[in-house]
Amino acid sequence: MVMCRVKAAMAGLLCAAAVLAQGAPVSPSVEASHVVAMKRLTQGQYRNSIADVFGGDIEIVGRFAPDYRHERLLAAGSALASLAPADYEQYDLMAREIARQVLSGEQGEKNLGCEPRLTATGTANDCIGHFIAHYGLKLFRRPLTATEQSQREAVVSEVVSLGGSVNDGLQLALASLLVSPDFLFRIETAQPASNGQWQLDSYSRAARLSYFLWNTTPDATLLQAAHEDELMQPAGLRRQVERLLASPRLEQGMRALFTDMLAFDRFGELSKDVALYPAFTPAVADALQEQTLRTLTQHLLDAGGDYRDLFVLDWMPMNRTLGLVYAVPVPWASGWQTYQFDSEDERQGLLSQVSLLSLHAHAGSSSPTLRGRFIRETFLCQPIPPPPADVDFTLDEAFAVLPTARERLQRHRKESTCAACHHLMDPIGLTLEHYDGIGMLRLRENGSPINTAGELDSVAFEGARGLGAALQNHRLVPACFADTVYRYAASGTEIPHARDLQAALNEAFAAGGYQLPALLRAIANSQSFYAAAPATEEDQS
Amino acid sequence: MKRVTFTRHGLGGGLAALLCAISLAVQALPDGSEVSDIVQRGYVLTDFRLVTPGAGPNDCPDGFNLGYSQRFLAALPEAERQPYLDDPQLLQQALAPWYYDDPEQDPCANPANFPDTGMLTIDGPLAMQRMEADGSISETTAPPSACPAASAANEARTIDNQYWRVMGCVRGYQPTGQAAAFANSFITDGSMTVLLQVTPLDEDSGAVEVLLASSQTPVTLGTNGAPLPWASLPLAADTRYHNRVRGQLDDGVLVTERFDLRIIRAAQRLDSELYLRDAMLRLEIDPDTGNASGLLAGYWDLDSLAHSSIRIQDRTGLSSGKPAADTHGYTCPGKYYAVKRLADGNPDPATGECTSISVLHSLQAVPAFVVANP
Numbered sequence: 001m002v003m004c005r006v007k008a009a010m011a012g013l014l015c016a017a018a019v020l021a022q023g024a025p026v027s028p029s030v031e032a033s034h035v036v037a038m039k040r041l042t043q044g045q046y047r048n049s050i051a052d053v054f055g056g057d058i059e060i061v062g063r064f065a066p067d068y069r070h071e072r073l074l075a076a077g078s079a080l081a082s083l084a085p086a087d088y089e090q091y092d093l094m095a096r097e098i099a100r101q102v103l104s105g106e107q108g109e110k111n112l113g114c115e116p117r118l119t120a121t122g123t124a125n126d127c128i129g130h131f132i133a134h135y136g137l138k139l140f141r142r143p144l145t146a147t148e149q150s151q152r153e154a155v156v157s158e159v160v161s162l163g164g165s166v167n168d169g170l171q172l173a174l175a176s177l178l179v180s181p182d183f184l185f186r187i188e189t190a191q192p193a194s195n196g197q198w199q200l201d202s203y204s205r206a207a208r209l210s211y212f213l214w215n216t217t218p219d220a221t222l223l224q225a226a227h228e229d230e231l232m233q234p235a236g237l238r239r240q241v242e243r244l245l246a247s248p249r250l251e252q253g254m255r256a257l258f259t260d261m262l263a264f265d266r267f268g269e270l271s272k273d274v275a276l277y278p279a280f281t282p283a284v285a286d287a288l289q290e291q292t293l294r295t296l297t298q299h300l301l302d303a304g305g306d307y308r309d310l311f312v313l314d315w316m317p318m319n320r321t322l323g324l325v326y327a328v329p330v331p332w333a334s335g336w337q338t339y340q341f342d343s344e345d346e347r348q349g350l351l352s353q354v355s356l357l358s359l360h361a362h363a364g365s366s367s368p369t370l371r372g373r374f375i376r377e378t379f380l381c382q383p384i385p386p387p388p389a390d391v392d393f394t395l396d397e398a399f400a401v402l403p404t405a406r407e408r409l410q411r412h413r414k415e416s417t418c419a420a421c422h423h424l425m426d427p428i429g430l431t432l433e434h435y436d437g438i439g440m441l442r443l444r445e446n447g448s449p450i451n452t453a454g455e456l457d458s459v460a461f462e463g464a465r466g467l468g469a470a471l472q473n474h475r476l477v478p479a480c481f482a483d484t485v486y487r488y489a490a491s492g493t494e495i496p497h498a499r500d501l502q503a504a505l506n507e508a509f510a511a512g513g514y515q516l517p518a519l520l521r522a523i524a525n526s527q528s529f530y531a532a533a534p535a536t537e538e539d540q541s
Numbered sequence: 542m543k544r545v546t547f548t549r550h551g552l553g554g555g556l557a558a559l560l561c562a563i564s565l566a567v568q569a570l571p572d573g574s575e576v577s578d579i580v581q582r583g584y585v586l587t588d589f590r591l592v593t594p595g596a597g598p599n600d601c602p603d604g605f606n607l608g609y610s611q612r613f614l615a616a617l618p619e620a621e622r623q624p625y626l627d628d629p630q631l632l633q634q635a636l637a638p639w640y641y642d643d644p645e646q647d648p649c650a651n652p653a654n655f656p657d658t659g660m661l662t663i664d665g666p667l668a669m670q671r672m673e674a675d676g677s678i679s680e681t682t683a684p685p686s687a688c689p690a691a692s693a694a695n696e697a698r699t700i701d702n703q704y705w706r707v708m709g710c711v712r713g714y715q716p717t718g719q720a721a722a723f724a725n726s727f728i729t730d731g732s733m734t735v736l737l738q739v740t741p742l743d744e745d746s747g748a749v750e751v752l753l754a755s756s757q758t759p760v761t762l763g764t765n766g767a768p769l770p771w772a773s774l775p776l777a778a779d780t781r782y783h784n785r786v787r788g789q790l791d792d793g794v795l796v797t798e799r800f801d802l803r804i805i806r807a808a809q810r811l812d813s814e815l816y817l818r819d820a821m822l823r824l825e826i827d828p829d830t831g832n833a834s835g836l837l838a839g840y841w842d843l844d845s846l847a848h849s850s851i852r853i854q855d856r857t858g859l860s861s862g863k864p865a866a867d868t869h870g871y872t873c874p875g876k877y878y879a880v881k882r883l884a885d886g887n888p889d890p891a892t893g894e895c896t897s898i899s900v901l902h903s904l905q906a907v908p909a910f911v912v913a914n915p
Contacts, residue, residue: 278763279771324761324771329910331773 033201036532038185039491040081042067042074044256046184048216053138054102054111062094067265072377073484074260075491083184095178099171108167116156116166124153128166132173140182141218142203142226152176186211186491190532200530202226205237209524212489213244215256234525241524245517251297254516257488258296261378264289266359273364277438279325280358287321288355288439294336295350300516307481307514311349311468314341325354325440346434346441349468351375354439361437368405368429375428379471381480384421403446406430427454431467482509482519489523501528582826584737584833584906585760587768590724592670592836592901593705593714600663601710606875608867609636612658636867640859649862650852652877660875662883663709670901672700672838676796676823686885688895695819695886696799700838703883704900707876713869720869728768731759732807736774737824737833738911739788739795747790751797751822752911755782755805770831770907775914777805782814788822795824795835802839806849812856816845818887818897824906833906840886840897851877 041049043064050058065087068077083091102111114127124132132152136144144152155176156169177183188204200208206226210218218226222240230236244250259265267289272280294317299305316326318339323330326347328339341347350356360370376382402408409426431454436442443450452463456470471477482505505522512518523529596605607615610632614622625632633639641647648655668682674697686701708714715721727733734756742748755777760768776783786800799819806815820839827833848854851873853861862873884895 272764274764278765278767279769281761281764320773321761323773323910324769327771327908329773329912331912333775 033189033191035187036190036198036200037079037188037492038181039078039188040065040083040185041183042078042256044259045211045215048214048252049139049183050098052216052219053135054098058098058101060094061097062090064090069263071487072261072263072383073488074265075488078186079492088179091184092175092179095175096171098178099174102174103167103171112170116170118157118160118166122157122161124156128153128156128170128173131170132177135174136177137223138217139177140180141186141207141223148182188532192534198532198534199527200532202229202231205231205530206240208489208491208530209240209244211491212253213241213520213524214247214249214253216249216252234527238525241521244524245520251301254297254301255293257485258293259289260488261484262292262356263359263378264292264355270359271363272358272438276364277436277440279440280438281321283321284325284354284438285358287319288325288353288358290336291317291319291322292350292353292355295353304515304517307478307509307516307519308472311351311471311477312465313349314343314345315339316341316347316353322354325438327441346464348465349471351432351467351471352435352439352464354435357432357435357439358437361439364437366405366433366435366437368409368433369422369425370429371432372425372427372429375467375471376424378484379480380474380476381483382424382476384424387421403448404450405433405445406451428456428467430454431461431463434463478509478514479506482506485519486523486529490529501526504528581741582739582833583909583911584739585756585768585770585772585774585909586735586737586904586906587728587760588725588903588905589728589733589735590721590903591704591708591714592702592903593708593716593720594669595716596663596709600665600667601661603661603710605710605712606661606871608870609863609872610867611870612872639864640861641863642859644860647860647863649866649873650854650860652847652851652874655874657878658872658875660707660871660879661710662879663706667706669702669705670836671702672821672823672836672901674699676821678823678836685883686899688885688888688893691888691890691893693888695840700819700821700840700901701885701899702838702901703885703898704841704880707879707883707898708871711869711871713871718869727807728760729762729766732811733805734758734760734774735804736776736909736911737906739790739824741790742787749788749790749795751786751788751795753784753786753802753804753822754911755779757805768907770909773910773912775912778914786822793826793828795822795826797822802837811849811853811861813849813854814845815849816842817900818842831908835904837902837904839900841900842887842897843880843884844896846880846898847877851880 046064047060050060065081065083067074068081070077070080102108112127112131114130115125116127116131117125118128119125129149132149133144136148136152140148152173155173156166159169159172160166181187186204186207188208189201190198190204191201193199203223203226206218206222209231210216210222221243225231225236225240228236231240267285270285274280295313296310298317299310299313300307315338317336318326318328318330319336320330320333323339326339328341330337330339346352356374357366357371360374361367362370373384376384400408409422409430431452433445433450433452434441434443452466454461454467456467456474459470459473461467461470479502483502486501486505504526505519508522509519512522613632613636614625617625625635641650644650645654664685666682666684668680670678670680671683673679679699683701685706686703689698708720711718713719728735736752736754736756738752738754740750740752742750756774757777758774760774761772763769781803782805784800784802784804786797788795788797799821802815802817802820804815806813817837817839818841820837822835822837824833824835851862851866853865855861866873866876880898881894884898886895886897886899888895
């Protein structure tokens with residue numbers, strides 16, 4: 001009976017703590033500050049943050065709220081995502097389970113490092129206060145306010161008064177931090193600068209930098225730099241940016257960027273016809289994502305390669321699992337090694353990798369349209385509108401007797417309502433028709449030879465090699481990448497001073513030989529990156 | 542469009558070096574287009590089974606053989622049978638032990654120590670597939686093959702399928718029986734992986750070297766449950782299971798010279814080998830799919846046959862021969878003596894008795910990359 005009362009009281013306290021935290025002033029030390037954005041942590045960011053704060057052996061059990069993609073990026077969608085009550089319940093369960101693991105057994109004693117107890121007057125001792133402040137700073141990415149601190153200490157006292165243990169109370173206090181919007185959302189606050197412009201405050205800068213470059217919560221050094229306002233000064237900011245760029249953890253951050261940019265989250269819902277594509281096993285589905293991420297990190301980070309050359313690489317990381325999809329020999333028994341394709345091989349560049357080819361295809365066939373759309377939108381930043389509501393899909397069935405996709409699409413484009421958009425996509429996607437619905441090589445479709453001629457913005461070419469070369473030389477490709485990386489980094493829907501910034505980034509990217517670190521450095525050191533909209537009267541009130 | 546033909550990267554000192562080379566030749570394209578005779582090709586077997594065409598209406602005039610259970614029941618007065626039919630466990634207990642601790646007591650581990658219980662075989666003229674000396678397949682009606690004189694050379698003989706005559710009146714060896722049903726489970730459960738590699742020796746004459754070898758790496762299964770093509774599979778470490786022979790490849794049909802063949806014949810917990818003497822392989826390569834199919838004919842060494850197909854010794858050292866024989870419907874001594882009676886290969890110069898029996902296997906294969914054992 002006592003435990004029931006304790007649990008009910010705990011639930012009430014937890015909700016109250018969350019509500020209080022949401023309503024509490026975020027940074028009372030800066031009177032004029034105001035909240036400019038709330039960005040919900042993505043699943044990956046949540047997991048990385050928990051691992052960094054509490055250790056990698058913490059198990060996270062629960063269902064995450066689905067991430068929301070906006071303008072091709074989950075990062076941009078994070079600024080629009082909220083939490084439904086049902087989702088909040090899941091985060092609540094996760095928070096309690098994490099708190100239990102953190103404070104249980106030997107690991108709990110180690111995490112505490114002292115003896116938590118209540119004083120004779122029923123208040124929390126220093127050990128409790130230190131524990132809450134320590135993890136509060138790491139989880140909220142800023143120091144707790146006095147109110148937030150005292151609320152959590154009061155939670156411990158309340159639980160004990162209801163018959164629970166101090167450890168129960170601490171678990172509840174920790175869970176309240178984990179379920180608080182200040183943890184689940186990156187709450188960015190701005191303050192006025194000396195020039196009258198508004199800019200992110202120090203701790204918001206630290207979080208933005210850390211999630212951009214490492215996809216996780218700021219480490220102790222970055223929080224200390226924020227505490228000392230080092231990030232508000234160009235020199236201090238550069239020091240921290242260089243430190244983050246030099247860290248091996250940069251790879252984790254860039255994998256998150258590429259995963260978002262290439263929409264690899266869609267693999268979770270990707271299915272293929274098992275009769276047509278028996279090679280598309282779960283092991284293959286996992287390996288092909290890893291192959292592309294390895295290609296990107298090896299070329300762009302390890303080798304410092306030119307971004308544009310991604311489209312004409314003649315090598316790929318390969319393992320035995322993928323060898324049978326690419327139909328190439330893999331003599332090494334386990335792990336990944338570089339496979340060098342023959343100079344004449346059709347496989348060349350990122351676009352001939354099975355990850356992208358299978359993701360942008362139908363369950364039972366390839367799709368020049370989906371592939372063309374993906375390339376337009378992802379590498380040229382040219383959004384294609386969705387098909388009109390009154391599109392006549394019965395036409396596709398009538399054309400199904402035609403043996404190749406080229407013939408079917410040519411007929412399709414004769415319909416004026418279809419032609420306007422399809423002519424932007426199909427001539428690109430048809431050049432990849434030597435790859436079936438899972439990216440395996442084929443030369444015929446339904447017995448007919450496949451013609452892979454195509455064009456991109458008036459440049460004619462053939463096959464994946466031709467497409468790769470066309471993209472390598474397309475002026476919009478690096479600019480689109482710079483724009484994508486910036487929008488990912490800012491994780492916002494509205495970019496202040498976007499046009500000037502875009503020009504500056506393009507210039508810096510070009511000057512840096514189109515190397516990724518040059519672009520990252522230019523963004524992270526740019527004052528525009530930390531610019532914020534001024535506070536409105538509503539904000540001030 | 543021809544892709545890469547007969548790539549020789551890393552070729553140095555013969556086949557071993559070839560196998561070590563990373564750039565083993567790219568062979569038939571995945572869609573099978575433009576298959577060229579001069580491309581080195583590798584395959585993995587996806588189907589390997591005895592040719593058991595099924596008994597015709599007149600082939601077994603005395604019916605099918607009986608297994609241990611059936612014999613036990615048949616020997617009982619009719620009134621006493623019912624309890625055993627109602628309770629299979631009772632029947633099992635009555636015929637115990639099924640696995641013998643003492644091999645000397647096991648009629649399957651040492652069938653020669655036991656009297657011949659008799660086995661019904663197909664003894665009349667029979668029309669069935671046989672491999673001629675030139676590798677072609679004939680199917681004329683012929684009487685049982687006889688054990689030749691010790692001086693006769695196997696090379697000039699038609700390879701019969703006398704083993705089918707031995708097993709033809711066994712229920713479990715009919716086309717719908719257990720033997721056929723489980724034939725490929727040995728491949729798909731990862732117990733038995735067999736590789737084939739065809740290496741051109743002379744582009745003009747069509748001369749090739751064929752490597753038929755075991756691998757201890759399981760095949761990779763697709764979402765449809767069938768082995769996938771294009772896997773990279775290493776050779777078994779034990780070179781006894783690397784069988785090399787010269788052959789001739791003309792118009793997509795490969796025929797080898799005669800060779801002795803030893804491959805790992807593992808199945809579930811069984812660990813054995815198939816040893817054929819004076820074998821020949823005929824392989825047809827489908828230009829549309831790049832797949833291959835064919836027949837492997839040869840003379841099954843009787844000691845090897847007794848070990849793997851009568852004794853059926855498993856990895857614990859126990860014989861599984863008795864339960865296997867009962868499942869299929871024969872007795873071990875009956876089969877042992879029938880095989881000796883119908884043996885038609887490799888006569889012992891001293892005794893004149895044949896020491897092997899002709900047998901025919903069918904096989905199917907998909908393209909694979911044969912790589913050296915790391």
